[in-house]
């Protein structure tokens with residue numbers, strides 16, 4: 067594979083940006099070679115600056131559920147663009163998208179649009195604190211909620227670990243307000259609630275944790291969180307930035323039929339343009355300014371282009387059979403590969419939820435918490451990644467990242483990619499394998 071142009075562009079970018087990128091995981095730190103600089107995408111395929119073509123399972127990390135440059139999204143954004151890019155006033159577009167979401171999601175009654183998932187979660191936490199008048203938040207090790215200070219805290223050892231920052235620049239005083247517990251562990255929650263009895267504003271979880279592998283939770287665990295929250299006057303926040311409009315139009319709340327107090331959205335809701343949102347009951351949303359005292363604002367919030375992209379994309383998602391079809395394709399890919407790895411005794415499993423799949427380099431089929439992933443199991447990932455690229459399959463450049471299937475992935479894409487993935491797995495697990503760049 068010729069990477070000449072991407073490599074040159076990356077050398078130049080390193081002079082301009084930290085790590086040469088606008089977001090860290092793009093830098094290919096844990097895989098081989100320079101990041102590919104993408105030039106265009108159409109449907110399920112992307113092309114890099116050197117002219118290499120790939121079947122894309124990154125899909126911009128999830129937003130592109132219709133694939134790249136979907137005509138409906140392009141037309142909707144182009145039409146809006148003719149009328150201007152931003153007004154700093156309300157626009158009709160927001161009403162259209164707001165109605166589309168609220169009328170088709172029984173778990174929220176009012177929404178606020180923001181510009182990213184990070185902003186949605188940060189605002190939801192402030193809202194939970196404002197609403198409850200309490201300070202501390204409980205989050206789970208292995209759940210990612212964007213890069214705001216309070217949430218860049220990971221767990222150390224022990225059942226309940228008081229904030230240890232995982233980013234420098236986060237004051238200890240902020241981190242101390244975040245209690246990190248293990249997923250899949252009821253006792254850890256009980257301990258945390260007991261220890262900080264009257265000062266816990268919210269429990270925030272990715273109901274389908276998909277930012278540290280795919281850590282599928284037991285429904286009973288999610289129900290347990292809900293009942294703890296009810297009992298102790300704590301708000302339950304489902305961070306559905308990945309799972310929202312991905313697992314079904316009502317996201318994980320719909321799949322598990324659990325009513326969270328606040329839901330955050332991002333990614334798919336903006337059709338590939340920057341957007342996020344948070345929603346809750348009318349009563350909770352009444353706390354948000356200007357109705358209530360929880361301040362939250364944004365110059366570009368509800369941006370006409372982002373919202374237009376969202377309208378086109380979510381309208382397509384509401385078509386009958388939309389989710390059944392992408393979920394079916396995802397299962398087809400997983401079944402094909404899992405049958406192969408089982409037959410050939412390759413310690414790799416494809417785990418799926420809806421149209422999200424994760425290639426787990428572990429013999430263990432049940433992986434529910436971050437600690438279940440053995441880091442050494444990912445030693446081969448960089449070769450896996452490079453060999454896939456060489457054969458025209460693009461996935462995110464880290465073994466902890468999940469993959470996505472879009473409505474644009476064809477039967478042929480699925481069959482071709484499954485066959486390539488099997489071929490590469492058997493290659494890299496061969497005892498005599500040596501990587502050739």
Ligand SMILES: *Cc1c(COP(=O)(O)O)cnc(C)c1O
Pocket residue numbers: 182183184185187210211212213272277305306307308332333342
């Ligand atoms: C991607 C993601 C975020 C952050 O969203 P950005 O748009 O990248 O700021 C937050 N929470 C979850 C669950 C995510 O997957």
